[in-house]
Amino acid sequence: MEAGLDSRPALRGKAVPEDGRWWFSLAVPIAVVGLWVVLSQVGAIAPAVLPSPRAVVVCLGEELWSGRLGDDAIASLFRVAVGFGLAVLLGIPAGLAMGHSALARAVLLPAINFFRSLSPLAWIPFAILWFGIGDAPAIFLIFMATVFPMALATTAAVVSIPSVYLRVAQDFGLCGWERLAKVVLPAILPQVITALRVTAGLAWLVVVAAEMIAGRDGLGFAIWDARNGLRMDLLVAEMIVIGIVGVVLDRVLLRLMTLPSVRWGYER
Amino acid sequence: MNDKAVRLQSVSHHFGSVEVIRDLSLEVSHGEYVAVVGPSGSGKTTLLNLISGFLEPSSGTITRRGESRMVHQQDGLYPWLTARENIALGLRTRRGTAGRPGRLEAMLDLIGLNGFADHYPHQLSGGMRQRVELARALAGEAEILLLDEPFSALDYLTRVRLRGELERLIRERPRTVILVTHHLEEAAQLADRVVLLTGRPARIRCVLEIPRPRPRRPTDPAVVEAVERLLGELGADPETSAIIPPDHVARADGGGR
Numbered sequence: 001m002e003a004g005l006d007s008r009p010a011l012r013g014k015a016v017p018e019d020g021r022w023w024f025s026l027a028v029p030i031a032v033v034g035l036w037v038v039l040s041q042v043g044a045i046a047p048a049v050l051p052s053p054r055a056v057v058v059c060l061g062e063e064l065w066s067g068r069l070g071d072d073a074i075a076s077l078f079r080v081a082v083g084f085g086l087a088v089l090l091g092i093p094a095g096l097a098m099g100h101s102a103l104a105r106a107v108l109l110p111a112i113n114f115f116r117s118l119s120p121l122a123w124i125p126f127a128i129l130w131f132g133i134g135d136a137p138a139i140f141l142i143f144m145a146t147v148f149p150m151a152l153a154t155t156a157a158v159v160s161i162p163s164v165y166l167r168v169a170q171d172f173g174l175c176g177w178e179r180l181a182k183v184v185l186p187a188i189l190p191q192v193i194t195a196l197r198v199t200a201g202l203a204w205l206v207v208v209a210a211e212m213i214a215g216r217d218g219l220g221f222a223i224w225d226a227r228n229g230l231r232m233d234l235l236v237a238e239m240i241v242i243g244i245v246g247v248v249l250d251r252v253l254l255r256l257m258t259l260p261s262v263r264w265g266y267e268r
Numbered sequence: 269m270n271d272k273a274v275r276l277q278s279v280s281h282h283f284g285s286v287e288v289i290r291d292l293s294l295e296v297s298h299g300e301y302v303a304v305v306g307p308s309g310s311g312k313t314t315l316l317n318l319i320s321g322f323l324e325p326s327s328g329t330i331t332r333r334g335e336s337r338m339v340h341q342q343d344g345l346y347p348w349l350t351a352r353e354n355i356a357l358g359l360r361t362r363r364g365t366a367g368r369p370g371r372l373e374a375m376l377d378l379i380g381l382n383g384f385a386d387h388y389p390h391q392l393s394g395g396m397r398q399r400v401e402l403a404r405a406l407a408g409e410a411e412i413l414l415l416d417e418p419f420s421a422l423d424y425l426t427r428v429r430l431r432g433e434l435e436r437l438i439r440e441r442p443r444t445v446i447l448v449t450h451h452l453e454e455a456a457q458l459a460d461r462v463v464l465l466t467g468r469p470a471r472i473r474c475v476l477e478i479p480r481p482r483p484r485r486p487t488d489p490a491v492v493e494a495v496e497r498l499l500g501e502l503g504a505d506p507e508t509s510a511i512i513p514p515d516h517v518a519r520a521d522g523g524g525r
Contacts, residue, residue: 164344167322171338172357186348264347264390 051233060237068222069241075218076207077245079135083142084203091150092192096184098151099158109155112148120145120206128214137214138207145206146199153195157188190257190265197253204246219245272333273298273412273444274319279328280469281314288314290469291328298333298411301438301445301482303455305498306465306473312448315470316414319446334411334444339401341417345389351400352376352385358407375403378437395426399433406437413438415447419454428486431458435483456494457486464501474501 033053039045040052047055063069097104120141127137161184169175169183211220219242226234257266274296281289288311296302306312317323320336337358338344345354355375376382379399389397398418405413418434419427431454438445449455455462462476476497480490 162343164340165346167317167320167338168340168344168346170322171320171336172360183346186346189348260388261348264388267390 048232051236055233056236056240059231059233060240063234063237069238072217072219072222072238073241073245075135075215076211076220079138079210079218080142080200080203080207080249082135083139083207084146084200086139087143087145087147087150087199087203088196091147092154094147094151095154096158096180098155099161099188105155108151112151115144116148116152121209124210124213127210131214133214133216138210138218138220141210141214142203142206146203149202150195150199153198154188154192157191157195158184160191161187186261190262193253193256193262193265196256197250200249200253201246204242204249208242271298272296272331273300274333274446275329275331276319277329279318279325279330281311281318281323282326283314287469289318289325290471292471293328294463294472296444296446298444299442301447301458301460303447303449303459303462304465305449305452305455305462306470307467307502308450310465310467311470312450312465313416316416316446316448319412320414332412335408336412336414337405337408337410338414338416339398339405339418342394342397342421344401345397345404347389350386350388351381351392351396354389354400355404355407358404360408371407375407378406378440379403379433394422395430398422398430402430402434402437406441411443413443413445415445415449417449417451418447420449420451427454431486432483434458439483452495452498453486453491456491456498457484457488458482462494462498464498 036050037053040047040050040054051059060069094108098108123141123144124137127140131137131140165183165187166179169179174182207218208220208223211218212224215221219238222238223235223242226232226238256262272295274294276292276294279289279292280287292315294302304312304315314323316338318325318330319332320338321330321332345351346357349357352372356372358375359371373382376385379402381396381399381403384392384396389400392400398421402418415434419430422430435458445459447455447458456476456478460478460482462478464473464476465471466473476494478484478490478494480488484491
């Protein structure tokens with residue numbers, strides 16, 4: 001079963017038979033690629049507009065073999081890991097503070113809402129000015145893109161903890177750090193995991209844009225480089241890799257939703 | 269010397285400008301079983317939250333001798349803990365750790381849920397969840413048990429069965445119990461004394477002693493008589509008042525088309 005998505009089939013349309021699912025999932029990609037193959041073969045699309053599937057496959061093979069694509073993917077993933085990791089480390093505690101204290105909300109929320117509404121790409125000039133070219137500006141931009149939604153999601157989760165959980169905590173003498181660790185964090189975990197998935201996706205979008213302008217390597221830089229060299233086959237190959245890495249990233253985080261102690265958050 | 273388990277003296281409570289409880293005084297002796305009955309929204313849960321110490325009264329004093337545990341209407345279990353872990357939480361304040369595993373198993377035995385110990389609350393039925401919550405509250409040595417409509421989310425048969433189980437659990441280890449319910453029959457069946465509250469702001473309207481020793485059946489004449497008296501107090505006795513006027517029924521039918 002697809003964790004967290006298909007637990008209530010009645011609300012989500014007719015269930016698909018288990019053994020036929022992988023085929024259903026591949027139907028659209030196969031149709032799109034098939035159409036692409038046919039249109040290229042009959043010459044309906046000029047190679048200068050969209051390269052042929054064959055050229056892209058050959059290019060993908062070369063790039064993987066040479067290790068360039070792998071290196072770029074690792075460079076991008078490293079930036080996402082650091083930028084997103086910092087955002088989580090700062091965003092969740094900030095959200096906890098805002099969830100618990102009306103004063104903290106009053107002080108921080110207006111600023112957070114302002115920065116959340118500001119496209120992270122608007123920071124690119126400053127990112128380059130302050131951090132130069134390389135890992136740091138991309139990390140900074142990823143951080144700016146993800147820390148505010150993470151903090152807001154955590155705040156919302158804390159505010160919506162049913163008061164009965166806190167009354168029970170008091171009854172059983174749970175207070176301070178123990179209450180945080182044993183009641184508040186487990187109570188918000190399902191919502192936090194959902195927020196992690198959303199913001200990790202955001203981070204993956206931002207790293208490509210950041211590297212295009214402020215990078216010397218990484219998948220975003222490779223896209224820009226291919227465009228400058230008019231290597232449309234390379235461009236498509238890199239787009240495919242970016243999409244696949246993004247999906248894999250989401251799948252990994254999706255696994256968190258299958259932890260026994262958070263299932264309740266997705267099954268009620 | 270104060271021999272009362274719970275004593276409320278002229279307690280009033282407001283939420284903002286809303287007065288929920290007005291000048292309420294009540295004493296509950298050790299080992300006594302008191303039911304508090306009143307209309308929905310009359311501040312019964314607030315009363316329990318005041319007694320448990322979760323809320324501070326706006327005025328008046330509350331003294332409580334001994335620890336208290338509350339059983340909630342529903343969803344009082346921590347959904348991220350299994351039934352066993354939830355009950356283990358109830359053992360926390362017991363002095364020393366010796367005997368804890370045994371005590372936990374004994375509680376599971378007592379509520380007949382050994383086979384479900386490692387299930388999470390969302391995997392249990394409503395009746396099972398309330399049993400686990402009862403076990404969690406009873407697992408410790410808390411002297412005072414506060415029950416906030418513990419069975420009201422359950423179907424009739426399950427609630428009658430759970431009332432019996434609660435009786436048995438209290439008999440095995442007597443405690444002071446304050447039960448809040450809007451169910452008159454439940455109150456009259458379980459309690460030594462029924463306190464009837466007015467609508468908001470809540471005051472004590474009348475107190476009824478149930479003379480028959482516990483346990484009682486829901487059909488015990490003393491229970492039936494108490495229910496009739498309570499209904500009379502509330503002005504809802506079927507003998508003396510028509511609850512649904514015939515013209516109202518007709519209108520309801522007309523609106524249903």
